[in-house]
Amino acid sequence: MRKPIGVIDSGVGGLTVARELMRQLPKERFIYLGDTQRCPYGPRPEEEVREFTWQMVNYLLDKDIKMLVIACNTATAYTLEELQNQLSIPVIGVIEPGARAAIKVSQNKRIGVIGTEGTISSKAYPNALRSIDASIRINDLACPPFVPMVEDGILAGPMAEGVVARTLQPLKEMNHIDTLILGCTHYPLIRQLVQKEMGDHIQVISSGEETAREASLILAYQKALNTSNEEPVHEFYTTGDIEKFRVVANSWFEDPVRILELVELEGTRSSA
Numbered sequence: 001m002r003k004p005i006g007v008i009d010s011g012v013g014g015l016t017v018a019r020e021l022m023r024q025l026p027k028e029r030f031i032y033l034g035d036t037q038r039c040p041y042g043p044r045p046e047e048e049v050r051e052f053t054w055q056m057v058n059y060l061l062d063k064d065i066k067m068l069v070i071a072c073n074t075a076t077a078y079t080l081e082e083l084q085n086q087l088s089i090p091v092i093g094v095i096e097p098g099a100r101a102a103i104k105v106s107q108n109k110r111i112g113v114i115g116t117e118g119t120i121s122s123k124a125y126p127n128a129l130r131s132i133d134a135s136i137r138i139n140d141l142a143c144p145p146f147v148p149m150v151e152d153g154i155l156a157g158p159m160a161e162g163v164v165a166r167t168l169q170p171l172k173e174m175n176h177i178d179t180l181i182l183g184c185t186h187y188p189l190i191r192q193l194v195q196k197e198m199g200d201h202i203q204v205i206s207s208g209e210e211t212a213r214e215a216s217l218i219l220a221y222q223k224a225l226n227t228s229n230e231e232p233v234h235e236f237y238t239t240g241d242i243e244k245f246r247v248v249a250n251s252w253f254e255d256p257v258r259i260l261e262l263v264e265l266e267g268t269r270s271s272a
Contacts, residue, residue: 001066001223001224001225001226002029002226002228003064003065003066004028004029004030004031004063004064004065004066004235005021005025005028005029005030005031005065005066005067005068005069005215006030006031006032006033006057006060006061006063006065006067006068006069007021007030007031007032007033007068007069007071008032008033008034008035008053008056008057008060008068008069008070008071008072008075009032009033009034009035009071009072009075009185010034010035010036010038010039010040010041010052010072010074010075010147011034011035011036011039011040011147011150011151011186011240012034012036012150012151012186012189012244012245012248012249013071013072013147013150013184013185013186013187013188013189014032014034014071014072014185015032015034015185015248015249015252015253016071016185016186016188016189016206016208016252017069017071017094017185017207017208017211017212018030018032018071019208019252019253020208020209020211020212021069021208021211021212021215022234023212024209024212024213024215024216025212025215025216025219025225026232027225027226027227027228027229027232028219028225028226028232029226029232029233029234029235030232030234030235031060031063031065031234031235031236031237032234032235032236032237033056033059033060033237033238033239033263034236034237034238034239034240034245035052035056035238035239035240035265035268036151036238036239036240036241036244036245037238037239037240037268038052038239038267038268039147039148039151039240040074040116040144040147040148040151041072041074041075041116041118042074042115042116042117042118042119042142042144042147042184043116043117043118043144044074044118046078046118049074049075049078049079049118050078050079050082052075052265052267053070053072053075053078053079053083054079055265055266055267056265057083057087059237059263059265061087065089066089066090066219066224067089067090067091067092067215067218067219067224068083068087068089068090068091068092069091069092069093069094069211069215070083070091070092070093070094071094071185071211072094072185073093073094073095073115073116073119073124073183073184073185074115074116074118074119074122074184075093076093076094076095076124077095077118077119077122077124078118078122080093080095090218090219090222092211092214092215092218093211094185094207094208094211095119095124095125095128095183095207096128097207097210097211097213097214098125098128098181098182098183098205098206098207098210098211099125099128099129099132099181100132100210101181101205101207101209101210102129102179102181102203102205103129103132103133103136105179105203105205106136106178106179106203107178108176108178109133109135109136109137110136110137110138110139110176110177110178110179111129111136111137111138111139111177111178111179111180111181112138112139112140112141112171112174112177112179112180112181112202113125113126113138113139113140113141113180113181113183114140114141114142114143114146114168114171114180114181114182114183114184114187114194115140115142115143115183115184115187116142116143116144116147116183116184117142117144119142119183119184120140120141120142120183121142125138125140125181125183126138126140139171139174139177140183141167141168141170141171143167143168143184143187144167145163145167146163146164146167146184146186146187146190147184147186149163149190150186150187150189150190150248151186151244151248152244153244153247153248155189155190155251156190156192156193160190160193161193161196161197164190164193164194164197165197168194168197168198171198172197172198177202178201178202178203179202179203179204179205180194180198180202180203180204180205181205181206181207182194182204182205182206182207185206185207185208187206188206188208189248189252191204191206233258233259234257234258234259235259235261236249236257236259236260236261237260237261237262237263238260238261238262238263239262239263239264239265239268240262240268242260242261242262245260246260
């Protein structure tokens with residue numbers, strides 16, 4: 001089936017998931033939409049996140065996608081079940097795949113989770129982890145400075161190192177975790193800084209690989225994989241600053257982003 005796969009995120013962070021999807025599903029065509037103008041979603045009320053997420057979903061449904069990947073932890077926490085119930089196409093999020101990946105590698109069943117305020121307050125990760133293994137011990141921490149920093153393209157250097165060190169200090173003082181889930185798809189863009197701050201003895205997990213594996217399995221089961229040998233041309237859309245998006249995207253992908261357009265969703269017109 002040659003229909004595209006849709007990927008949505010609050011900004012550029014979902015590119016970390018999109019890259020893994022493209023690696024594992026090289027024949028598939030992807031359409032990515034990042035709501036960079038209204039990022040971050042983490043501090044926003046649940047109802048607002050749901051509204052914004054549905055606006056992105058409806059935009060991609062008009063492009064006849066065959067699967068939707070919610071590459072945003074906050075949107076996954078608030079809207080995954082609703083979208084799965086209301087859409088006729090498969091919908092997958094990033095929280096359960098991330099939880100499964102962490103449990104696979106943890107040796108002492110002590111797992112840390114960092115994410116946005118929305119994701120952490122939703123308790124989506126503790127619920128997902130304990131649904132798999134009730135004996136898991138969890139320490140979670142909201143990291144509000146990380147998403148704005150990543151959206152501004154500050155991915156390395158003394159300023160980024162200082163923000164990461166200050167933000168993660170409370171987690172370092174908690175129980176002896178051996179695994180840390182990056183519970184926001186923006187965070188893999190600063191993964192090296194997080195790893196350095198937490199120490200090499202900590203397994204740092206992002207959900208992209210496991211999410212892509214789940215997408216592949218679902219499409220194969222539904223016999224919906226693209227079998228064409230034509231090279232796919234991916235499309236990227238943003239509601240905010242195109243050049244900022246392009247800089248981050250081109251630093252994350254081997255090939256330059258070819259199709260990148262500004263889109264207007266309801267509520268984004270005034271400052272787009």
